[in-house]
Amino acid sequence: xxxxxxxxxxxxxxxxxxxxxxxxxxxxxxxxxxxxxxxxxxxxxxxxxxxxxxxxxxxxxxxxxxxxxxxxxxxxxxxxxxxxxxxxxxxxxxxxxxxxxxxxxxxxxxxxxxxxxxxxxxxxxxxxxxxxxxxxxxxxxxxxxxxxxxxxxxxxxxxxxxxxxxxxxxxxxxxxxxxxxxxxxxxxxxxxxxxxxxxxxxxxxxxxxxxxxxxxxxxxxxxxxxxx
Amino acid sequence: xxxxxxxxxxxxxxxxxxxxxxxxxxxxxxxxxxxxxxxxxxxxxxxxxxxxxxxxxxxxxxxxxxxxxxxxxxxxxxxxxxxxxxxxxxxxxxxxxxxxxxxxxxxxxxxxxxxxxxxxxxxxxxxxxxxxxxxxxxxxxxxxxxxxxxxxxxxxxxxxxxxxxxxxxxxxxxxxxxxxxxxxxxxxxxxxxxxxxxxxxxxxxxxxxxxxxxxxxxxxxxxxxxxxxxxxxxxxxxxxxxxxxxxxxxxxxxxxxxxxxxxxxxxxxxxxxxxxxxxxxxxxxxxxxxxxxxxxxxxxxxxxxxxxxxxxxxxxxxxxxxxxxxxxxxxxxxxxxxxxxxxxxxxxxxxxxxxxxxxxxxxxxxxxxxxxxxxxxxxxxxxxxxxxxxxxxxxxxxxxxxxxxxxxxxxxxxxxxxxxxxxxxxxx
Numbered sequence: 336x337x338x339x340x341x342x343x344x345x346x347x348x349x350x351x352x353x354x355x356x357x358x359x360x361x362x363x364x365x366x367x368x369x370x371x372x373x374x375x376x377x378x379x380x381x382x383x384x385x386x387x388x389x390x391x392x393x394x395x396x397x398x399x400x401x402x403x404x405x406x407x408x409x410x411x412x413x414x415x416x417x418x419x420x421x422x423x424x425x426x427x428x429x430x431x432x433x434x435x436x437x438x439x440x441x442x443x444x445x446x447x448x449x450x451x452x453x454x455x456x457x458x459x460x461x462x463x464x465x466x467x468x469x470x471x472x473x474x475x476x477x478x479x480x481x482x483x484x485x486x487x488x489x490x491x492x493x494x495x496x497x498x499x500x501x502x503x504x505x506x507x508x509x510x511x512x513x514x515x516x517x518x519x520x521x522x523x524x525x526x527x528x529x530x531x532x533x534x535x536x537x538x539x540x541x542x543x544x545x546x547x548x549x550x551x552x553x554x555x556x557x558x559x560x561x562x563x
Numbered sequence: 564x565x566x567x568x569x570x571x572x573x574x575x576x577x578x579x580x581x582x583x584x585x586x587x588x589x590x591x592x593x594x595x596x597x598x599x600x601x602x603x604x605x606x607x608x609x610x611x612x613x614x615x616x617x618x619x620x621x622x623x624x625x626x627x628x629x630x631x632x633x634x635x636x637x638x639x640x641x642x643x644x645x646x647x648x649x650x651x652x653x654x655x656x657x658x659x660x661x662x663x664x665x666x667x668x669x670x671x672x673x674x675x676x677x678x679x680x681x682x683x684x685x686x687x688x689x690x691x692x693x694x695x696x697x698x699x700x701x702x703x704x705x706x707x708x709x710x711x712x713x714x715x716x717x718x719x720x721x722x723x724x725x726x727x728x729x730x731x732x733x734x735x736x737x738x739x740x741x742x743x744x745x746x747x748x749x750x751x752x753x754x755x756x757x758x759x760x761x762x763x764x765x766x767x768x769x770x771x772x773x774x775x776x777x778x779x780x781x782x783x784x785x786x787x788x789x790x791x792x793x794x795x796x797x798x799x800x801x802x803x804x805x806x807x808x809x810x811x812x813x814x815x816x817x818x819x820x821x822x823x824x825x826x827x828x829x830x831x832x833x834x835x836x837x838x839x840x841x842x843x844x845x846x847x848x849x850x851x852x853x854x855x856x857x858x859x860x861x862x863x864x865x866x867x868x869x870x871x872x873x874x875x876x877x878x879x880x881x882x883x884x885x886x887x888x889x890x891x892x893x894x895x896x897x898x899x900x901x902x903x904x905x906x907x908x909x910x911x912x913x914x915x916x917x918x919x920x921x922x923x924x925x926x927x928x929x930x931x932x933x934x935x936x937x938x939x940x941x942x943x944x945x946x947x948x949x950x951x952x953x954x955x956x957x958x959x960x961x962x963x964x965x966x967x968x969x970x971x972x973x974x975x976x977x978x979x980x981x982x983x984x985x986x987x988x989x990x991x
Contacts, residue, residue, distance in 0.1 A: 413903070431895045448900040452568065
């Protein structure tokens, strides 16, 4: 197990009119490879901002982030896109599959923007990822033809197809029925075996209970960080 | 190669969006379709017409031909009228002797529109007195099996021979009668038919059939002339030695202006300074055709330009609407690693796909328009196809549509590229 993220003094401030909102107000964290982490907190606690910054979608106002041994707190937009394409996967509450693309194409989308993108190898990798989540029987379906649980499995396949170091799952079970919640969480948990760090971002204690480490956030600060 | 790899999925995606929003895409294309169709069709038709003008000028004798016509004196010279005896064969001799640039000179006497009769068949047509030089100047000929033209001996002896244009021959003689050697009456006097002039089938505006009586067509008059020796015309009909006109041909079109200047000086000298003649060349006709052509092209280009501009606005509008609807998609693509440039390329390609499709549809519409115009023109005047589509013009039309699509796509594509992924993913 090596260190994945070393986060020190992380701050993020938004200007809303005259007011300055501190979404993150001094966060220090360390993530190891292969950890199963839940970031727990009510809305406005800063958990989404933290996920966006660690997921290379946003930049901190202040602080240092070392990812896989490199300082990444102020990268160009293209460089952040490279990290999203090659190192990070996202799973969203509302699945966010593109309705016009087939299941296979949705999964292959992650590989499309890589420099070495190639149709055949992309599709082969996408098929493999779909097999991994048990969706290889729906390759040519459109997302609208799938159930919620199936859609989320496709979304997970999309997140892992590029062999990421870390997968962020933002309320991954928020739109699912009880039966599917466990299946999806188990599926996410099974990624650890492949050395992928999984971060659940949720306000749901029951979901967070699945993780081995729970980081509770409140008002932009880490309130509690415990292993369970 | 790398840009091609990035372009391919963008174009496929564009085609897919097009297919998913057929009606909207078609509406957004309508401006481009109209623009390209009008551009290509109009330029084609104008070119066809101008092409006909050129053939027309050529059939008029080409630009190496100069015509001198009698003209009434300008007002300030009217009181000097007796000083000039008008154009005569002496002018011809003088010109021949002094202006070597002129290769052929054809003195002409218009007897006028008179009655010609053969055994009860009669017609009224133009009687022209001329010399053997008429043929090279007018670019006409007599086929060997159709007899001969007026000869120098005819001029010398003022013989009563006549050469007929093909349509007047067809009008006077029944189909089973060979006109050669027959005697006809021209303005009441007997003439022997010695030849038939070649039939003019202008490849632009032609006489439908040489034998159809009164065959229509703009150049019918070119086949309906009656030609007699110029000396016979003056002796038998006009009663004086005045010529009504001269036709001249020069060897090289580049000498045209030079020759016209010399001709004017020479004739003024012969006519004691009186301007009782008018020199005209086909170059003026051709020049006015050229002006018409460029005026047409400018105004039609303007119309097509405006349609293409509106087409561009249509595409931009649809692209902006499409991006608004797909903000979430843009967010997802960014989340999985698309750069701003990837999305810029994607939406630019989409705009290009719309405009290329519009351009292709516009080209097929233009084919229809050209076909229809040809159809209508053939009904109106008996012509062969007036306009044929030129692949160069079509390529230009398509090129314009692509440029319009790309220009119109830049701003929407930039907006898509600049969207913040987090905001885009939150968008409902």
